[in-house]
Amino acid sequence: MPNFWRNLSKPIFALAPMEDVTDTSFREVVAGLSDPQYLHILFTEFTSVDGMNHPKGKVKVGERLFVSESEKELLKQKNIRLVAQIWGNKPEIFHKIGARIRDQLNPETLFLGNGDVFSVSQGEELVAKFGLDGVMIGRGIFHNPWFFNPLRQSPSKSEKLAQLxxxxxxxxxxxxxxxNFNQLKRFYKIYTNDFTGAAQLRAQLMDAKTYEDVYQITNAFIKELPLL
Known part of the structure; x- marks a missing residue:
């Protein structure tokens, strides 16, 4: 199988795997907002290989690797790669084997930096400074889901709420x-910020239990939003 990593343009930009964050729903939102020139890789949530092997837990754990049909189509259209992030219960072994592969079998192993990167330009500076092959984005996406589209860094209130x-x-x-629907609410601060009344709207959304509730609350806040 061809190694797609070798064909990626550099610097590589990726959305880092995040627990209860990078599921198929949020990945599709980010991919939809992104310019594929600046988003190359998406990761699934962290998925335990021990859990996947458990006779009772494998179905629930396997949901972390679920990819909706609409996400598949969008990733195909934009040529964005999705990588499954799996892990075991002995991280030190993973580190040891990874280092061995790099040093003995494949000295051309690629290195991506990760941590407190909040813009494409900052990522490019870090790549140049430390000789990296690219960067992964974690918390930066919570500051701005338009991260991977540097030409769209000042979305309007209506645009933010449409994405919500x-x-x-x-x-x-x-x-x-x-x-649980409440798990979704951690994302609402991403879309309800930097405009008058954002905090009040966010507080109201905490009482929502369905999409229809969220639509009604949001539509009362800003008129003429299309029903997505």
Missing amino acids: LLHTRLYEQNWSGKK
């Missing part, structure tokens, strides 16, 4: 009956 509704609809579509 999209994310909510995707979450309900993908996880209704499987995940």
Whole structure:
């Protein structure tokens, strides 16, 4: 199988795997907002190989690797790669084997930096400074889901709230009956910031229990939003 990593343009930009964050719903939102020139790789949530091997837990743990059909189509359209992030219960062994592969079998191993990168330009500076092959984005995406589209860094209030509704609809579509709706609310601060009344709107959204609730609350705040 061809190694797609070798064909990526550098510097590489990726959305880092994050627990209860980088599920198929949020990945689709970020991919939809992104310019593929600046987003090359998406990662799944962290997935335990021990859990995947457990006779009772494998179904629940396997949800972390779920990819919706709409996300698959979007990633294909934008040529964005999705990588499954799996782990075991002995991280030191993973580190040891990884180092051995790098030093003995494949000295051309690629290195991506990760940690407190909040813009494409900052990522490019870090790549140049430390000789990296690219960067992964973690907490930076919570400051701005438009991170991977540097030409769109000042979204309007309407644009932010439209994405909030999209994310909510995707979450309900993908996880209704499987995940607690309240887990979604950690994302709402991403879309409700830097405009008058944002904190009050966010407080109201904490009482929502369905997409329809979120739409009604949001639509009362700003008129003429399309029902996504």
